Amino acid sequence: MLTDALGRRFYYLRLSITDVCNFRCTYCLPDGYQGKPNESFLTLPEIRQTITAFADLGTEKIRITGGEPSLRKDLPDIIAAAAQTKGIRTLAMTSNGYKLPKRIDGWVEAGLNQLNVSIDSLDPRQFASITGHDRLQEILTGLDRAAELGIKVKVNAVLMRGLNDQLSEFLGWLKHTPVTLRFIEVMETGDHSDFFKKHHMSGQSVKQQLLNEGWQPVLRAKSDGPAEEFWHPDYQGRIGLIMPYSKDFCASCNRLRVSSLGKLHLCLFSDHGLDIRPWMAAERDPAELQEKLVSLLQHKAPSHLLHEGKSGGTQNLSIIGG
Ligand code: SAM
Numbered sequence: 493m494l495t496d497a498l499g500r501r502f503y504y505l506r507l508s509i510t511d512v513c514n515f516r517c518t519y520c521l522p523d524g525y526q527g528k529p530n531e532s533f534l535t536l537p538e539i540r541q542t543i544t545a546f547a548d549l550g551t552e553k554i555r556i557t558g559g560e561p562s563l564r565k566d567l568p569d570i571i572a573a574a575a576q577t578k579g580i581r582t583l584a585m586t587s588n589g590y591k592l593p594k595r596i597d598g599w600v601e602a603g604l605n606q607l608n609v610s611i612d613s614l615d616p617r618q619f620a621s622i623t624g625h626d627r628l629q630e631i632l633t634g635l636d637r638a639a640e641l642g643i644k645v646k647v648n649a650v651l652m653r654g655l656n657d658q659l660s661e662f663l664g665w666l667k668h669t670p671v672t673l674r675f676i677e678v679m680e681t682g683d684h685s686d687f688f689k690k691h692h693m694s695g696q697s698v699k700q701q702l703l704n705e706g707w708q709p710v711l712r713a714k715s716d717g718p719a720e721e722f723w724h725p726d727y728q729g730r731i732g733l734i735m736p737y738s739k740d741f742c743a744s745c746n747r748l749r750v751s752s753l754g755k756l757h758l759c760l761f762s763d764h765g766l767d768i769r770p771w772m773a774a775e776r777d778p779a780e781l782q783e784k785l786v787s788l789l790q791h792k793a794p795s796h797l798l799h800e801g802k803s804g805g806t807q808n809l810s811i812i813g814g
């Protein structure tokens with residue numbers, strides 16, 4: 493089992509398969525992807541080896557992320573490899589929803605059973621101005637199809653003061669839409685300190701508004717992640733709040749991250765990733781990778797240092813996938 497020095501257990505791996513993205517979200521890649529076009533991202537055999545090693549150490553949930561994971565042509569093979577690994581019970585993915593209606597059937601056929609799609613605004617013009625793409629309707633159509641196929645669907649919206657802080661549109665939508673909408677506080681990253689200072693708003697104000705309007709906290713299981721969830725008898729959807737700046741956020745940390753270049757990130761806001769790529773090679777014994785993971789995990793810090801204005805070495809979240 494993957495356990496750190498503080499006794500936190502890690503059964504959830506977020507695996508980035510590419511840094512490349514075709515969107516230009518204002519808080520992430522406002523100028524679009526600027527990396528090297530020929531960067532050599534993890535190969536399918538390396539991915540398979542890594543997932544097997546994690547699963548043997550008790551990992552039950554894998555989230556495929558990026559950049560934009562759907563830009564990889566071999567995505568269905570990656571989904572299938574992860575879904576077929578012994579011990580993996582949940583195979584999730586986070587996507588910007590690009591061409592979702594065309595692609596979702598293939599992903600579900602390959603074994604995807606949970607999809608998170610990022611939708612920062614339900615106003616088409618605002619959505620286009622945040623992401624650089626006028627594709628809201630297409631994404632919503634894809635979400636409906638995902639729900640029809642019976643997989644669990646969640647929507648991520650980054651809370652931004654002055655940009656999308658009108659909750660009424662989201663609430664109206666949730667009345668009739670059975671999804672969980674998760675508001676994520678915008679996090680400070682190396683590239684976007686100024687954006688953060690201008691637009692960060694605390695999820696606590698949203699929480700207060702929800703409680704005032706009769707939303708009730710969902711009881712949390714011990715193994716739940718950091719989102720605080722709320723339900724309301726008049727609404728089909730639920731709301732989750734992810735508030736990394738709140739007290740004790742890191743106490744329930746249950747996830748590890750591997751970047752698309754084969755670096756283990758013990759925290760989203762570590763100073764740097766730890767290179768495990770040599771151990772990911774398919775020719776090596778997976779037990780060697782397991783040993784490496786167990787020993788590196790002992791260095792996991794108790795908490796991030798965001799409160800002190802230290803956002804670590806992560807320049808933007810497209811590099812390790814949020
Ligand atoms: N491209 C995919 C997408 O947007 O869903 C997957 C990668 S993206 C980095 C994963 C999640 O991180 C998205 O929900 C995105 O909104 C969120 N994200 C990116 N930068 C962020 C930031 N600075 N603060 C909070 N969330 C952020």
Ligand code: SF4
Pocket residue numbers: 513514515516517520521558559560588610809810
């Ligand atoms: Fe791309 Fe996702 Fe970053 Fe938006 S948040 S630019 S979709 S990686």
